[in-house]
Amino acid sequence: MTIKAVYMDNAAATRLDEEVLEAMMPCYFENYAVATSEFGYSQGLEAREILADARTRLAASLGAEPGEFIFTSGSTESSNLALKGVAKALGDKKGKHIIISSIEDFPVLHSARALEKQGFNVDYLEVDEYGLINTEQLAELLTDQTILVSIQHSNQEIGTIQDIETIGRLCREKKVLFHTDATHTFTRVPLDVGKIPVDLITVSAHTIHGPKGIGGLYIRKGTQIAKIMDGGYQEFDLRAGAENIPGAVGFARAVDLVSDEENARLKEMRDKIIELILAKIPHVTLNGHPEKRVPQNANITFHYVEGESITLHLDMYGIAVSTGSACFSRSLEASHVIMGIGGDHERAHGSIRFTLGRYNNMEEVVHIVDTMAKIVGNLRLISPLGKEGGV
Amino acid sequence: MAFPYNEIVLEHFRNPRNVGTIENPDGKATEGSPACGDMVSVYINVEPETKKITDVKFESYGCASNIATGSIITELSKGKTIDEAKKITWKEASEALGGLPPIKAHCSVLAIEGLRSAILNYEEKHGLVTSKEATTEEVVRKRLKRVMNPMKGLDMVATNLVKSVEVKDGVIRVVVDLPEDHQFAATIKEEAKERLENLWDIKEVNIDFVK
CATH class of the missing domain: 3.90.1010.10 (Sufe protein. Chain: A)
Structure with a gap:
């Protein structure tokens, strides 16, 4: 079999599973009504039940009650609501102190910065070389003014998994709300709200072969949070707007389709990418933690070459991956994650993120590594640095 | 596309x-x-x-x-x-x-x-620099703007690494606001020297660091 195109940017978006689409279709063509109030017409009442069923299944996947899960348009909205909603509910009542990590994804990072401009005090926890926060440092920073701690379950770029159990426990002891962005761990790494003291969880369908434009926020019962978008009374009056019922149904189906076997298979491919690259290509550095990382992520810096040059060459082979190089970003800023783990611009410059999904296979893994070896070798030949890397 | x-x-x-x-x-x-x-x-x-x-x-x-x-x-x-x-x-x-x-x-x-x-x-x-402008503190600072501060990704002047500049009798002395044993001291020293040592009226370039 000849390999045509290889897509390994599944942290950015995933191919929709046909079974997900099948589940969604009736919501577009058979019963396309919005969920009405309990006094509505038949189709509206049925839509209401369909939505309730999707909600129940999604909540159950986190060990939660249906009333604790609301639908949003995706991770960005979920994290905005978590941070700004809690700030709105507790800012005047309890305090204006928030703690996040310095390597959070932009929805959390930029929501925190927006709140700072409104007078909130934000502490940005530094991380170690693997991307892990120091829980002792967190404990020291918690005060009676602290209203929220937001630490991601895993990192979007380097895949490092935080110890959210310890973080949650520390927050619970101090009666501080704890939000975690689980966009890249949901269904891939176990997360049960009955076992882990977390109050708010951001999840999304787009990373697990579900539809784009649908996400969710778990909100533990009794959590003080205010709505931030005005409109109707949907989603327990926390998120206004007509519900995306096809999206919700597709999201629930996408969760059903992830299995332990699949996660084991992703982990095998991830380990193979890392193993082969470390063995075949000199002057490389693994970014993130060797063990505490999500099964679908490998992130490696190829020294002496630049990331956009690599991705452009890969693109000519039909291979899609992403890089933390400043030249690749919209803001021309090097990855704040690579810089956050003590990397310098040089480490970010040549960093490549491979993220696996359901439709990748081992043949593609071998192919991508061979292609990388060729491209990196050739780019090193024209680089003023690292001559010995050429092939 | x-x-x-x-x-x-x-x-x-x-x-x-x-x-x-x-x-x-x-x-x-x-x-x-x-x-x-x-x-x-x-x-x-x-x-x-x-x-x-x-x-x-x-x-x-x-x-x-x-x-x-x-x-x-x-x-x-x-x-x-x-x-x-x-x-x-x-x-x-x-x-x-x-x-x-x-x-x-x-x-x-x-x-x-x-x-x-x-x-x-x-x-x-090759001694071909035609505009024999005397090297001043200004000239030195202008040249140092081409030396990058690796910690910031911006030049060493913009990031306030240049503590002082002195030009006297063909000798330049630049004091860099970093300790001598800093991770990037050696690179910065080398790059700064390279930018300055070919100036036509300069015999010696000293890049020093703060104690």
Whole structure:
């Protein structure tokens, strides 16, 4: 079999599973009504039940009650609501102190910065070389003014998994709300709200072969949070707007389709990418933690070459991956994650993120590594640095 | 598909011309620094009578536009006199490539600066700097603006690393606001020295660090 195109940017978006689409279709063509109030017409009442069923299944996947899960348009909205909603509910009542990590994804990072401009005090926890926060440092920073701690379950770029159990426990002891962005761990790494003291969880369908434009926020019962978008009374009056019922149904189906076997298979491919690259290509550095990382992520810096040059060459082979190089970003800023783990611009410059999904296979893994070896070798030949890397 | 690069750029990116180094070149320079982002080295040989560039090579540690611009400037400058080559602008290089995305100006302008600096390096080495402007604190600071602070990705002047500058009797003394044993002290010292030691009226360059 000849390999045509290889897509390994599944942290950015995933191919929709046909079974997900099948589940969604009736919501577009058979019963396309919005969920009405309990006094509505038949189709509206049925839509209401369909939505309730999707909600129940999604909540159950986190060990939660249906009333604790609301639908949003995706991770960005979920994290905005978590941070700004809690700030709105507790800012005047309890305090204006928030703690996040310095390597959070932009929805959390930029929501925190927006709140700072409104007078909130934000502490940005530094991380170690693997991307892990120091829980002792967190404990020291918690005060009676602290209203929220937001630490991601895993990192979007380097895949490092935080110890959210310890973080949650520390927050619970101090009666501080704890939000975690689980966009890249949901269904891939176990997360049960009955076992882990977390109050708010951001999840999304787009990373697990579900539809784009649908996400969710778990909100533990009794959590003080205010709505931030005005409109109707949907989603327990926390998120206004007509519900995306096809999206919700597709999201629930996408969760059903992830299995332990699949996660084991992703982990095998991830380990193979890392193993082969470390063995075949000199002057490389693994970014993130060797063990505490999500099964679908490998992130490696190829020294002496630049990331956009690599991705452009890969693109000519039909291979899609992403890089933390400043030249690749919209803001021309090097990855704040690579810089956050003590990397310098040089480490970010040549960093490549491979993220696996359901439709990748081992043949593609071998192919991508061979292609990388060729491209990196050739780019090193024209680089003023690292001559010995050429092939 | 709206691809950001046109075919000419992609062609130069895929098959860059005149890549490599020249042994004992008449002039050479490196712009940018590995710690901040893109970096490009340019090497030239110059015919002493006609002052024509007989050979030019480049190396790039950069993105596609950096590589493509490095490639095109070697083609544009070869055979030209150094005075003609000095006048090649980013706009001309970009036009020769059929246009570059404006957001990529900062990556590609490095190649132009590399060529100009290589020529300047040649001129300084051969006593050809015509405007014999006396080296002042201003001149030194201007040159230090080309030395990158690897921690910030910006130059050492903009990031307040230059504590003081003194020019006296052909001796420059720069004090860098970093401890001597700092991780980047050695790189910064070397780069700063390289920028200053060829000034026509300078005999000695001292880069010192704070205690």
